[in-house]
Amino acid sequence: MTTAAVTHPGLVGGHAEQPDQLYVETRELRVQGFLLFMVSDLVLFSSFIFAYLYLRNTGQGWPPPGAPKLDIALAALNSIVLFGSGATMHFALENWKHEHFIKFANWVMVTIVLGALFLSGQVIEYVKIAAGWGSSGIFGAGFYTLTGMHGFHVFCGIIFLTILLMQATAGKYTFQKYTGLTLGTLYWHFVDVIWVVLFSIFYLY
């Protein structure tokens, strides 16, 4: 057992607290409930994505006249930063499973920083194209709506992970009972995966 594991409040007297029966029985239900929430979010994104693709393919052609070019170099780097945050969050959960609290906390903080960097990159992209594009036009509306909605999800994810980190530090989770941390990781991966789709339709298609 590591030093980090011993100092964590989830361990009482050097022995791991065992999950109670209620936790064991309801864990799967809570995971399923969260997955249903993610499916509903997926439907929301899908609706906007299909609306955007429909308008793009039935409209006046792409790119619309007078529209500024999107910066693919910045977007590629920004995307990789977000995907990297998915990897760091995976590291965080794996370290929790292996009872390394300090490493877990460090990786979650790295994830939060990378998420904030992604949002900063989005702001830079908005500023660069705002002068040429503004908010007018259905294509601009589609771009701002979808990327803005995704950015809001990343922002919520940062708050979510911050709260999870605070709760983990306060001892709310043990190395045997950590459903919240699993769900936080799932949410962050979901946000990553949505960006794979958005990046593809805005920058690669």
Next chain:
Amino acid sequence: MNATLAHVERILAVFVGITVLLVALIALRNDWKSTGLENQVFKLMLSLLGLGAILGMLAALGVLAGKGVE
């Protein structure tokens, strides 16, 4: 200046992309035999994360580019 910045962004994207892809593949390999609903979702998410890293790298290398990009 802008061209240099774009060049740096592309190089960084490729190097970090390779790292992310490797991490996703290793994590997938380690989790491959795990069971349970959330682990199946994790495997799907990690696969898509790897796909995203590949797409990001191809975009940074200029292999893939849409119509409205520079």
